[in-house]
Amino acid sequence: GAGVxxxxxxxxxxKGKDVELRCDPISGHTALYWYRQxxxxxxxxxxxxxxxxxxxxxxxxxxxxxxxRTGESVSTLTIQRTQQEDSAVYLCASSLEARxxxxxxxxxxxxxxxx
Amino acid sequence: xxxxxxxxxxxxxxxxxxxVLNCSFTDSAxxxxxxxxxxxxxxxTSLLLIQSSQREQTSGRLNAxxxxxxxxxxxYIAASQPGDSATYLCAVRDDYKLSFGAGTTVTxxx
Numbered sequence: 001g002a003g004v005x006x007x008x009x010x011x012x013x014x015k016g017k018d019v020e021l022r023c024d025p026i027s028g029h030t031a032l033y034w035y036r037q038x039x040x041x042x043x044x045x046x047x048x049x050x051x052x053x054x055x056x057x058x059x060x061x062x063x064x065x066x067x068x069r070t071g072e073s074v075s076t077l078t079i080q081r082t083q084q085e086d087s088a089v090y091l092c093a094s095s096l097e098a099r100x101x102x103x104x105x106x107x108x109x110x111x112x113x114x115x
Numbered sequence: 116x117x118x119x120x121x122x123x124x125x126x127x128x129x130x131x132x133x134x135v136l137n138c139s140f141t142d143s144a145x146x147x148x149x150x151x152x153x154x155x156x157x158x159x160t161s162l163l164l165i166q167s168s169q170r171e172q173t174s175g176r177l178n179a180x181x182x183x184x185x186x187x188x189x190x191y192i193a194a195s196q197p198g199d200s201a202t203y204l205c206a207v208r209d210d211y212k213l214s215f216g217a218g219t220t221v222t223x224x225x
Contacts, residue, residue, distance in 0.1 A: 041217050042217040048211055100209075100210060
């Protein structure tokens with residue numbers, strides 16, 4: 001079956017522009033996670049969804065970042081007024097539910113470059 | 116806040132040599148620990164998952180140990196091959212989210 005997909009795979013934007021990153025989870029997975037990986041660093045947790053609700057948004061770095069999920073499926077991460085420090089690979093993962101025993105399956109990521 | 120550290124940051128070995136990758140974490144209240152492989156332009160591939168009650172997991176040439184009380188895990192890769200060249204990430208699970216180390220980039224020279 002299809003895995004987690006993300007689009008676009010690469011995005012180059014100018015400082016100050018808004019960007020939207022999309023994640024399509026594995027069908028039937030109720031939990032969805034967003035992580036960010038800056039160059040040379042580990043992945044940092046941004047936000048997760050259980051269904052369409054986001055119980056923990058604590059990892060979002062600033063109020064320029066927001067995310068939504070609809071129909072317990074697709075999720076969109078939006079970054080407003082992008083800054084150069086937003087340049088990173090944004091990874092999405094999904095799991096059956098958000099239980100500790102549920103394996104998270106990762107997508108290939110979106111590489112965002114802010115000029 | 117959970118901090119995960121991986122040593123070394125990079126490793127280069129000749130083909131056939133065994134690899135030893137280290138991971139440490141600061142908060143031992145974890146549900147499990149997972150080792151991932153990351154290839155350029157691709158997502159993360161899960162290699163091994165060790166539950167907090169387990170001491171080790173094995174899969175083929177890979178073996179991972181976990182000492183939860185001391186906050187350490189080690190990934191062993193036996194008889195390395197050029198195809199093992201990748202970045203290896205360690206992640207600990209506390210409730211719903213994973214906390215990752217920065218990774219060890221491995222190069223296996225033919």
